[in-house]
Amino acid sequence: MDWKIISKQIDTAELSQTDHQPIYLVYVRDSIGNNIEAKEAYGKNHRTEVTKELALKYESQGILKIEHEE
Numbered sequence: 001m002d003w004k005i006i007s008k009q010i011d012t013a014e015l016s017q018t019d020h021q022p023i024y025l026v027y028v029r030d031s032i033g034n035n036i037e038a039k040e041a042y043g044k045n046h047r048t049e050v051t052k053e054l055a056l057k058y059e060s061q062g063i064l065k066i067e068h069e070e
Contacts, residue, residue, distance in 0.1 A: 002031040004065045005054050007047055010040075026050045028058050 011023040024047045027038035037054065041047040047068070055063055 003058060003061045003063050004029045004067060005051055005063055006067045007051065008069045026054060028054050
């Protein structure tokens with residue numbers, strides 16, 4: 001199978017006037033292009049955690065690619 005995990009920055013959270021954090025949508029896409037599951041992630045560290053969580057959950061589907069769009 002040709003499943004992917006993809007993340008895209010969808011917004012920026014303003015934590016203070018000088019501190020901003022990206023908000024990502026991390027989702028699993030199947031081999032025919034259907035989005036199977038999506039989760040929000042706050043910052044790059046949380047994006048990494050969510051990506052690993054989804055990779056483990058769907059490992060039996062043969063995740064072949066992880067794409068992080070900045």
